[in-house]
Amino acid sequence: MKVLIVDDDKLVCASLKIILEADKDIEVPALGYNGKMAIELYDNLRPDVLLMDIRMDTMTGLDAAETILKKHKDAKILFLTTFQDDEYIIKALNIGSKGYLLKQNFESIVPCLKAVQMGQTVFGDEIITKIPSLITDNNKLRFSNFHINEKEFDIIVQVANGLNNKEIAEKLYLSEGTVRNYISVILEKLNLRDRTQLAVFYYKNK
Template sequence: MKVLIIDDDKLVCSSLKIILSSDKEVTVCGSGNSGEDAINLYEETNPDILLMDIRMEPMSGLAAGEKILHLHPDAKILYLTTFLDDDYIIKALNIGAKGYMLKQDFESILSALHAVYQGQNVYGNEIITKLPVLLQQSNSRVNYESYGITDKEYEIICKIADGLSNKEISELLFLSEGTVRNYISLILEKLSLRDRTQIAIFYYKNC
């Protein structure tokens, strides 16, 4: 099992390597410290599992994971973070991550990796207790179709809410920046909003 480790804390990366090296079935095929590293190293190493942090700069683990899964739908991503954040958990679920664990559950990392490798989804105990409520909340979004918002426009709204720039959105969705700007203009008009910030606020108020 080849595992790629991504965490902006180099000490965490080193500690994870030590933990994973205790299992003869696991090979750490690379490590990095940013979302950009995750994308580049994923292409270089083709890991079986990407073990990745969430809150990183300038590109978050969620944004990197979404891009990787867009290019490689079969990618297995296991998030390992210190943040028990509802929005993060829902986002990880929505993009298709295979798991979400807290770093304090380090003793369960190896068993979680094996489970993900075998095709299972893995969530820490704290996340499992929150899932029923979070899934119910995620299904109560505003009806964007009633505003005339298309699937592509909704996808761009989500990217704006994630804090992506026009350039990042264009690269992720394989569109020109001009096309992205045109989509945003249409979104603003349909939702009667003034700017990108209001789009993000509208999204989070209605998610």
């Protein structure tokens, strides 16, 4: 397995190369130190997995990964960073990376690289616990672009799940009349005809 390492800390790069090549199945053909180098090296070497940091000078790992994945849809990119920022994790998920690990979990790097090579997606334990809430928050953020507030978003989700007005009212502790009014307002905001169109709209935009 060929693994390209990209990190703006040259000592980290060198250390990772030693750790990875201690495994007889792994070869590190090159090291990169910023996002632009990642793009150039990936184009030239086409590694099995790109192991890359996020915060780097010149171009971030996230921006580099987005560029690489647009050109090489089968690219397998695993982020290795010290940062647990929600926005980084969300973007890593959205652009199609194969995982997100924290550097302190160095003992899991080799097994995770092998899992990624086999087509799996991997996340460190600290990241896994954050993902469900991040996905929900990210969906709410997307729907806010349509001027949908949090309560309206909750109702849209329940409509998409197939619940009727009475069931939604019980679940969200509202009256049926209030739910009916909310749905009318939502349909008008989104210029939709009925609940079926609303459900389709939700799944297209989630």
